[in-house]
Amino acid sequence: MSKPQPIEYKDASPEVKAVFDDIMQSRGLPDVNNFWKHLANDPRGLKRTWESVKEVMAPGALDPMVKEMVYLAVSVTNNCGYCIASHTAAAQKAGMTPEMFGELMGVVGMANETNRLVNGYRVPIDPQFE
Amino acid sequence: MSKPQPIEYKDASPEVKAVFDDIMQSRGLPDVNNFWKHLANDPRGLKRTWESVKEVMAPGALDPMVKEMVYLAVSVTNNCGYCIASHTAAAQKAGMTPEMFGELMGVVGMANETNRLVNGYRVPIDPQFE
Amino acid sequence: MSKPQPIEYKDASPEVKAVFDDIMQSRGLPDVNNFWKHLANDPRGLKRTWESVKEVMAPGALDPMVKEMVYLAVSVTNNCGYCIASHTAAAQKAGMTPEMFGELMGVVGMANETNRLVNGYRVPIDPQFE
Amino acid sequence: MSKPQPIEYKDASPEVKAVFDDIMQSRGLPDVNNFWKHLANDPRGLKRTWESVKEVMAPGALDPMVKEMVYLAVSVTNNCGYCIASHTAAAQKAGMTPEMFGELMGVVGMANETNRLVNGYRVPIDPQFE
Amino acid sequence: MSKPQPIEYKDASPEVKAVFDDIMQSRGLPDVNNFWKHLANDPRGLKRTWESVKEVMAPGALDPMVKEMVYLAVSVTNNCGYCIASHTAAAQKAGMTPEMFGELMGVVGMANETNRLVNGYRVPIDPQFE
């Protein structure tokens, strides 16, 4: 009983259905992912999160593929299994090739390594970076 | 006495000087950053890390600006102050505009938020992402 | 052979049994959770951890439901699946409603987001917060 | 040149001023914190973040003091110095006493400890928590 | 006013003084570190934490230098500046040489890197490790 359950479209309130409709239309998909079905337990949180994600991930100064790769880089750093799976798929759909994925993992791994070397050696910031 | 001290070029061993020379030449800079001066306390670690960074950050399937932004995204997620300062500068040098930085922070913030919503709601991976 | 195995009550040493008895009595449960059964591989660690948890989670200036929600917030931030499951159940038992859970996730998500915005923008502490 | 600079009210665009006005009015303060002044470099991000924070931190099923303590618990776990300073102040303003702070730190510390014990012992989820 | 203040020995309650005395005697030092002076704001937390640290860090199956290096490895991973400084000093006092420190940082950096490669490539556990 303690585990949050997904809310399917047919069982959703009009408020939730409206958000689901906007997601499906914006993404061109016949259904929403499990993420949105679970968030639907908190209708205001669902609406707020979707509107923020929609705005943040829209094409702008950065193109969508770069945004998806950054999302993936953060998710890999935080070890969010669901997020890694869904944003790998989204980045691939936006154009990420296997070569790009390999290089992305190289950068993510190296950044996580050197972040700790900096911590351990207590490196002070060079004046030109301030 | 306990804090690691930087090693300046003039005080470095030939082994360390060779790595410093390669960094300065590759980057077109008259000196190396504090990061390399501190790592020089472990000459093998300095050489290994520089060779890996050089290979990972070289232009490839991803362009250098995107790589620097991914490095920055990871460093922001991990809260590495030195790395945030140095890779913001590197990304700017590679072409990141203030608008790109703003959007990058938007994606990094959103990814860190939704990573936790996924954790808390225990969202199972959709079959199409496997 | 490498994976730690749980120790069941019937197989436990008197030292471990004494801790298990105290846990079951304090919590009003007929058995202890998998967490305690695994920790029992290190009897001193089991005793030390239980005594600390018992003291920390006891009613005090903060009531038990708030304490369980804070425990859950940390576990969600760290992505500890077992801890999320067990402390969601404990918070629910202590009175957390679905509405409270939704708001809790909202705060946890927002804090994880703004923590990174602060890092990326390198925001200095306002004098009044020192 | 690389470090993001704060934008003061007098130098802000009308779009940013409108958000600053809403923050000052909602919080009953004569100026906004450094956090908002830095975020103002990205006007849409400023607006989006403020609207989300305002909604998430409003009184609801959880009272504001509990929300501020959860925010603080996450910030302490992530080691965000600015966030720890500002949300300690906000929690105190909302009623957190020194005793509550001491107990809060106790729970945050214990959760961070046991999260890792669970990881290291690879504890499987008990059926009753699913 | 919001920032926790250290409690000096001369201003401490008898309860706190007793813990301070035990720390100074166990460590052979004329005063306690800032960590303990700050924790003294929560006398029960001070006592509980000291007793746990004392037990955990005592010589046992692992010698004290190894324990201090593990403590340092975790602190570097979490980027806790105070903890890095104090446990580098403690590890040095227990025998850690500059060469050992360099190798330790190498392992910590590599583990943080490969942890993320594993996440990104979603590597399943080999049967022999179960």
Added chain:
Amino acid sequence: MSKPQPIEYKDASPEVKAVFDDIMQSRGLPDVNNFWKHLANDPRGLKRTWESVKEVMAPGALDPMVKEMVYLAVSVTNNCGYCIASHTAAAQKAGMTPEMFGELMGVVGMANETNRLVNGYRVPIDPQFE
């Protein structure tokens, strides 16, 4: 289709086979772990990572068992399930006893706890640690 797939020895390119051969010979094993089979999707990353791991984990000022325990400590802190499983096995092979594992977990847990107490109490670094 989106999930990275392992590359088996028989299907590997000569470049990948050469790395696999070196791993098997160095470790005295008849096959490589899933980690290397997945990394093989990025042949340069595979080679770079293996050469770094080989150098970092070789006997030196620190013995291999200590290095494996530090690797495990980092992996437990980051909650990398695969890494915890594989490095527990490697540490056991290198001599780690159940008593050592119990003490290691004690130190890792305590460090993760006190790291957060330091953050929350905003403890300044003592002059003698600088």
